[in-house]
Amino acid sequence: MFTLEGKTLLVTGGTGSFGKKFIKKVLDLDVKKVIVFSRDELKQYEMAQEFTDSRIRFFIGDVRDKERLFRAFEGVDVVIHAAALKQVGICEYNPFEAIKTNIHGAQNIIEAAIDRGVQKVIALSTDKAANPINLYGATKLASDKLFVAANSYTGIKNTRFAVVRYGNVVGSRGSVVPFFLKMKETGTLPITDERMTRFWITLDQGVQFVIDNLSRMKGGEIFVPKIPSMKVTDLAKAIAPNAKMEIIGIRPGEKLHETMITEDDARRTLEYDTYYVIQPEFPWWSREQAMDGKLVPEGFIYVSNTNDTWLSVDDLKRLVIDQ
Template sequence: MIEESFFNFYSGKTILVTGGAGSIGSEIVRNLLELDPKAIRVLDNNETGLFELEQELNSDKIRTLIGDIRDKERLMRAFEGVDIIFHAAALKHVPLCEYNPFDAVKTNVIGTQNVLDAALDQNVGKAIVISTDKTVNPVNVMGATKLLAERLTISANYYKGDKKTVFSCVRFGNVLDSRGSVVPIFKNQIKNGGPVTITDYEMTRFVMGIPQAVGLIIKAGVIAEGNEIFILKMPAVNIIDLAKAMIDELSPIYGYKPEEIKIEIIGKRLGEKLFEELMNEDELDYVMDNGDLYILNSERVLKKPEIHYNSNNALKLNKKQIKDVLKNYCI
């Protein structure tokens, strides 16, 4: 159910979504269309993705813009007259960023700086940057570049001078069934008769569905005042339990018995962590509990909320709960 405050805030506004043809970006666009905006500009370098989204939505409020966030001149033109920007464009796959580190910097760091600069120059009202829990104590290129993107975003609130633009971030965990995530990989492996490949028996992750992620992003756009990093409260899973639950649910659909689909341990990939964290220990001094989300900001909090911020120590979903989540969001 869409909150009335969302309608009041987004109605009549011009909104731009970078990376708008991607899993998260396109769902942001779909949800925003229900909130009576004046127009939604969808910027992406994926021509086919833009065309398919335009055909799917068939709305006169959609403006598809081919462009890359590495191209600041393109952003300057695209951001003219925009009220709110959701910056979802990024290189997000850990192994690809490990093997293409310079390109990860160009997109995730320089591209984000271009977005922030253009937002300031065009006097955009709010810019919400989509981030990841891999920014916390990063051990890989992707996490490190997204961490710098977060810091640039928050510090832009001090850099902007008298400009009105508000800069905030949204940080969340693994989005189930998004492109390149573990769920579609497991699906395809089960469809092909296995094996389902797991990197480590001990691996855990915070997880959420695409609707949850997008709901948080849209809410952040409403309540952002600058400096905040919004973090959704998410359950954690053991990846091995996720694999077993998916085998139980999907193998009959593809003509197999669950016991026919084997699980194979292949070892950690380059740059991969055994567990993820929602925030680091220093950030715990600056976090507020806001019901369905945590808010990190620049003011010290007198009473720390109780937070299971490590996916290894957080309460895990059991097999039945995982199956329920899969049915709601993925199957």
């Protein structure tokens, strides 16, 4: 069984919400070293004041720079790829910048990992990569395809790549929670559409799901957790029950509901107790690779508005308070 004990890990985008929580968690697992790879020196400086463990290293670099990645990956066993341009509106207005980071950067990660003999790579994806309607989602779909396909040309290096796809993270940078908390003081919360729903996951749950899948992965899977949905109007009621809701209309690139598994992907999707696996279409992939999962039924689709599990206003209040 794969274990992180004694391993050297590298996290791209390591100063972000996910990276900081992930690093804090794996430092309890007796890892050998954790490398924070990111391009913002101020964030690295601030993180170094908070994280004083001697096993942490800070590496300034950009995923767009393949040579820098090659240097950073020396002696690395596991890479968690969390770096991305992910603000939907910003990606819409700066499309090729998103392409250079989210697509070209993904390919650079893949090539550096293979060349350096990294054992396992997990890339973080998003629900917006399934049936994308915005550029961010389209770049992450392309990234997912690259990481899955990378398993076919690792040669003798035996590097394995997998993807983790999940929904909105409670309280992460740029999420609606800090925005609503800020707008609460005005007495009015802007709501794009009162019908809007989203998948919802905590940062702790997202981090643990990634750690769990390092052991599960064989190479080429897209792992999708079973998580609850919530109504944006219920979130508004949880944060500011006395505030007025102002309907402002859906923004460019925004969906009414989010999808994590499409009907076409469902033909290759296996269900487990707490997650799904979208299987790769490799000649070497077999049912033995997937162990005890069961195929989802014909016509299955995993969408936020038809989910079986929902968060109530009280549930959302507790989640927001815990952040």
